[in-house]
Amino acid sequence: MTTLVPVTYKGGVYRHDEIMDLIDDLGGYIVQKHVMAQDVVLQSFVPRDDIEMIRRIAKPLAGEVVEAPLVGTEIAVVSPSLEIHHLPHISCDIAEYLRRSGAKTNMVGLARGFGKRIANLNDEERDVINEHDLAVYALGNFEECIRQKFPAIRREIHVPIVVTGAPDRETLMRAIDPPVEGYVGGIGRIMHRFKRPEELGKLDELVDEISRVLDARRDALAKDPLSVFPPRLMAIIEEQIHEVSLLTHPTPVTAQMEGLRVKLPYDSYADDVRSLEVAEGVTVGDIADVTPSRMRNYILIRIKPFSETRILV
Secondary structure, three states, X not given: OOOEXXXXXXXXXXXXXXXXXXXXXXXXXXXXXXXXXXXXXXXXXXXXXXXXXXXXXXXXXXXXXXXXXXXXXXXXXXXXXXXXXXXXXXXXXXXXXXXXXXXXXXXEEOOOOOOOOOOOOOHHHHHHHHOOOEEEEEOOOOHXXXXXXXXXXXXXXXXXXXXXXXOOHHHHHHHOOOOOOEEEEOOOOOOOXXXXXXXXXXXXXXXXXXXXXXXXXXXXXXXXXXXXXXXXXXXXXXXXXXXXXXXXXXXXXXXXXXXXXXXOOHHHHHHHHHOOEEEOOEEHHHHEEEEEOXXXXXXXXXXXXXXXXXXXX
């Protein structure tokens, strides 16, 4: 079975359709396309063995192909609040930097995340965070504050968590019990956007930590593969449901590690999605759970593993 790996193509608009056709011909998938003035960015999955060929063909077009480990993931960036008290600069920087590495990010500012005694997580916030592949908690400067507040704002979160804060990594690990999947110290509340080399280095460290956590999750998924590769199901939905092409969202269908978020109203389109044929005699409803999202009544698709369906498309 061909191994598809996440990469990003960056180049000019001129003749970029040749790269898109090449990725398609090689059996790859384009997850997202950004056009900015005369530049284009393609977030893609391509066969590992064909990366050098794509690089070779892209070179005369002044294009660049780089590994992008976060492509095909949706990450929640969680802050105790997005008010000035918690200096949202760092949450914005984290969300933007993860997007540059290929992730789709959503910022979640908690309604009651402030105050050591009253910090809390409501049901809607919990459910929205759990719809993502991973949550980055952007915490503050003080170890004791993190120790007291974090148990309340992580309660019933089942996705992997990476914590950032001003204390160093060892201090964060000591303050957080039970442990989370990843820690990056030295990122606290600051009053400016990250721009110094040492600050950007911390964001690179965060990307590396998230990549490590997600790679471990990919390894676990590989032991019991999904019934269909999410980007493949994404391509089928975009091809067969015409209304998706009319949406103005940057990612009308968002790829996740174990499913998709389709930004159409659940009540109007859920049955259409369930009845889509992904292979002869196999519909989406046979291999996935199609449920309402807590985010704006979108459609959330959770693909079932092979062990449950005995189907591999």
